[in-house]
Amino acid sequence: MTTSFGGANTAIPKDPKLLRVPTSFNGLQSASNSLLLSKRLHVYHSFSASTAGPNSIIRAVSTPVKPDTSVQPKRSKVEIFKEHSNFIRYPLNEELLTEASNINEAATQLIKFHGSYQQYNRDERGAKSYSFMLRTKNPCGKVSNKLYLVMDDLADQFGIGTLRLTTRQTFQLHGVLKKDLKTVMSSIIRSMGSTLGACGDLNRNVLAPAAPFARKDYLFAQKTAEDIAALLTPQSGFYYDMWVDGEKILSAEPPEVVKARNDNSHGTNFPDSAEPIYGTQFLPRKFKVAVTVPTDNSVDIFTNDIGVVVVSDSDGKPQGYNIYVGGGMGRTHRLESTFPRLAEPLGYVPKEDILYAVKAIVVTQRENGRRDDRKYSRMKYLISSWGIEKFRTVVEQYYGKKFEPCRELPEWEFKSYLGWHEQGDGGLFCGLHVDSGRVKGTMKTTLREIIEKYNLNVRITPNQNIILCDIRQAWKRPITTALAQGGLLQPRYVDPLNLTAMACPAFPLCPLAITEAERGIPNILKRVRAVFEKVGLKYNESVVIRVTGCPNGCARPYMAELGLVGDGPNSYQIWLGGNPNQTSLAKLFKDKVKLHDLENVLEPLFYNWKRKRLSKESFGDFTIRTGTEKLQEMVDKWEGIPLGASRYNLKLFADKETYEAMDALARLQDKSAHQLAMEVIRNYVASQQSGK
Ligand code: SRM
Numbered sequence: 217m218t219t220s221f222g223g224a225n226t227a228i229p230k231d232p233k234l235l236r237v238p239t240s241f242n243g244l245q246s247a248s249n250s251l252l253l254s255k256r257l258h259v260y261h262s263f264s265a266s267t268a269g270p271n272s273i274i275r276a277v278s279t280p281v282k283p284d285t286s287v288q289p290k291r292s293k294v295e296i297f298k299e300h301s302n303f304i305r306y307p308l309n310e311e312l313l314t315e316a317s318n319i320n321e322a323a324t325q326l327i328k329f330h331g332s333y334q335q336y337n338r339d340e341r342g343a344k345s346y347s348f349m350l351r352t353k354n355p356c357g358k359v360s361n362k363l364y365l366v367m368d369d370l371a372d373q374f375g376i377g378t379l380r381l382t383t384r385q386t387f388q389l390h391g392v393l394k395k396d397l398k399t400v401m402s403s404i405i406r407s408m409g410s411t412l413g414a415c416g417d418l419n420r421n422v423l424a425p426a427a428p429f430a431r432k433d434y435l436f437a438q439k440t441a442e443d444i445a446a447l448l449t450p451q452s453g454f455y456y457d458m459w460v461d462g463e464k465i466l467s468a469e470p471p472e473v474v475k476a477r478n479d480n481s482h483g484t485n486f487p488d489s490a491e492p493i494y495g496t497q498f499l500p501r502k503f504k505v506a507v508t509v510p511t512d513n514s515v516d517i518f519t520n521d522i523g524v525v526v527v528s529d530s531d532g533k534p535q536g537y538n539i540y541v542g543g544g545m546g547r548t549h550r551l552e553s554t555f556p557r558l559a560e561p562l563g564y565v566p567k568e569d570i571l572y573a574v575k576a577i578v579v580t581q582r583e584n585g586r587r588d589d590r591k592y593s594r595m596k597y598l599i600s601s602w603g604i605e606k607f608r609t610v611v612e613q614y615y616g617k618k619f620e621p622c623r624e625l626p627e628w629e630f631k632s633y634l635g636w637h638e639q640g641d642g643g644l645f646c647g648l649h650v651d652s653g654r655v656k657g658t659m660k661t662t663l664r665e666i667i668e669k670y671n672l673n674v675r676i677t678p679n680q681n682i683i684l685c686d687i688r689q690a691w692k693r694p695i696t697t698a699l700a701q702g703g704l705l706q707p708r709y710v711d712p713l714n715l716t717a718m719a720c721p722a723f724p725l726c727p728l729a730i731t732e733a734e735r736g737i738p739n740i741l742k743r744v745r746a747v748f749e750k751v752g753l754k755y756n757e758s759v760v761i762r763v764t765g766c767p768n769g770c771a772r773p774y775m776a777e778l779g780l781v782g783d784g785p786n787s788y789q790i791w792l793g794g795n796p797n798q799t800s801l802a803k804l805f806k807d808k809v810k811l812h813d814l815e816n817v818l819e820p821l822f823y824n825w826k827r828k829r830l831s832k833e834s835f836g837d838f839t840i841r842t843g844t845e846k847l848q849e850m851v852d853k854w855e856g857i858p859l860g861a862s863r864y865n866l867k868l869f870a871d872k873e874t875y876e877a878m879d880a881l882a883r884l885q886d887k888s889a890h891q892l893a894m895e896v897i898r899n900y901v902a903s904q905q906s907g908k
């Protein structure tokens with residue numbers, strides 16, 4: 217039986233020139249964005265608010281205008297692929313039907329919009345072994361019981377036997393073969409999951425605090441995240457055509473979302489297009505939104521294109537939102553015109569306006585973001601070049617109102633939600649740390665058993681961890697025991713350095729990796745722990761460490777207190793100056809630090825932090841206060857820990873023979889004697905606690 221990709225209504229003419237592109241606006245949009253913007257704004261200004269009915273503006277905006285071919289701006293290849301794709305169908309549909317194990321370049325770009333990346337195993341020599349990585353979309357990280365169990369099965373049946381929890385609250389499933397794509401995709405869709413728009417030039421997964429608190433503000437933030445996700449979901453049906461033969465398996469959308477999407481009062485939409493917000497060209501680049509409540513920075517709010525914060529009145533009733541814009545992490549080595557950037561305040565909007573304000577921002581980026589060079593296409597570069605004032609003015613034209621000044625908010629705090637917590641509705645939730653988000657082996661089996669047995673829903677956090685939700689009080693004990701037996705320890709038994717650390721997947725499947733990250737971080741953390749012990753830092757002291765295999769910043773290393781960014785084989789850039797609450801941007805400290813030289817940099821830094829910090833000063837704040845020059849001097853002039861300052865604690869309380877035996881064993885495991893002793897003690901305590 218031949219597998220069919222795409223319903224009957226999606227037949228694609230072979231000649232892309234014959235493609236029927238439903239919007240009258242096609243081409244124009246890509247031909248001259250700035251020309252267009254001025255036309256639109258002109259149109260907007262020429263109508264008074266009372267006389268400017270939606271239709272008059274619609275007609276004015278959508279009137280085809282011959283592009284001025286003499287000023288055709290350069291467009292990136294991906295823009296051409298999108299334009300010729302008949303809304304993300306051609307030539308993906310055809311490519312999926314070939315016998316080859318891979319798909320061509322255009323289809324590789326298009327399949328991203330369906331939530332998948334073509335990859336190959338970079339550890340293997342010879343002919344490339346292709347597979348596909350699938351990424352789900354889970355606003356707020358919400359995953360139903362059914363979807364979790366299906367993902368767990370799919371990983372075993374069609375993937376590499378692991379599930380990856382990501383830094384944006386989604387699953388990644390690696391290693392799916394082309395021939396299995398339709399089965400896997402349709403299984404996800406039929407379990408009310410989705411991969412639509414998890415990748416590609418559109419809005420990605422919308423973050424929100426994962427904690428299932430039954431609190432007004434949290435519920436409101438999560439609902440807002442879901443509404444924004446729905447508002448910006450592609451509408452042209454390419455996804456369902458491709459994977460479930462056009463069947464629409466969708467839950468009903470809230471009417472206010474449909475209304476906001478269709479509203480064209482301010483010339484935001486392509487009114488006759490199958491994609492009213494995106495048009496044929498979608499956005500210039502990926503687009504990221506996070507929503508949260510004051511103080512809760514579990515979502516790394518300032519790293520997003522749009523950060524939305526719920527503002528409540530004195531009774532705790534949500535009234536509106538502060539909006540921040542222009543965050544982003546990605547950069548390119550040796551290209552200083554690319555940079556990570558924090559979002560800055562745009563303004564406050566009343567609660568009923570949020571979807572309109574978000575749409576206005578998206579449209580501003582759609583119309584003005586660069587489409588010639590994808591390195592500069594993110595909205596942060598637009599805001600950086602325009603400045604926030606001009607950006608705000610343009611957004612206001614599409615929003616149709618002025619932004620109010622942002623409301624003052626209390627300090628931010630990073631919240632991990634690890635361990636047991638009350639939900640506030642009688643139920644409990646339990647946050648579990650998962651190293652680099654990789655669910656595998658015994659841990660995977662245990663999680664599945666517990667989630668299945670107790671019929672639990674789960675949430676994925678923006679820190680690659682998982683939360684088990686809706687647990688009855690009576691289940692707490694047996695679940696704690698089962699988790700510990702599966703290696704899922706309560707946070708107090710996990711090394712504090714691991715608890716906040718993150719690494720991106722990097723090798724072997726990420727095509728952009730230069731250096732190891734997920735596979736390298738366990739050893740890096742052990743070595744940092746050893747340095748901590750050597751310089752006399754206590755076990756419960758910690759720093760936020762994030763490692764990525766390249767400068768794209770998938771584990772947000774530029775917000776870490778110690779960021780390691782791969783810049784060559786076994787070498788990393790070191791970034792310093794983020795803080796534990798994720799509110800400050802790190803700075804590049806050193807280039808090309810070879811992995812084996814790590815201690816030469818870290819020892820002097822941690823030694824000086826230990827001795828020169830102010831009361832309760834975090835490592836990040838210490839590095840900022842000290843300044844790069846002085847830190848540099850500390851590293852350059854380092855001659856090792858002064859005699860007598862070192863603290864090998866085990867020596868202090870063990871007899872000579874025990875210490876030496878422990879030391880010999882520890883060396884075999886590349887650890888210090890003290891480190892091994894502490895591990896043994898911690899494991900003992902954990903096993904006693906779990907009754908093992
Ligand atoms: Fe990412 C590309 C993994 C979050 C910035 N990211 C990739 C790809 C798809 C490589 C590729 O293009 O072929 C990686 C797949 C690796 C693999 O084998 O699995 C990849 N990114 C990830 C994940 C899985 C990292 C993780 O450890 O969890 C995260 C999945 C998120 C999700 O569920 O949607 C992930 N990526 C991020 C983040 C963090 C965030 O969004 O909060 C960033 C920085 C924030 C930002 O976007 O500015 C990020 N990823 C990038 C970039 C650089 C974008 C840029 O502006 O320059 C790329 C490369 C690109 O887009 O060209 C990239």
Ligand code: SF4
Nearest residue numbers: 720726729765766770
């Ligand atoms: Fe790949 Fe670079 Fe992202 Fe790591 S940071 S997953 S190496 S793109």
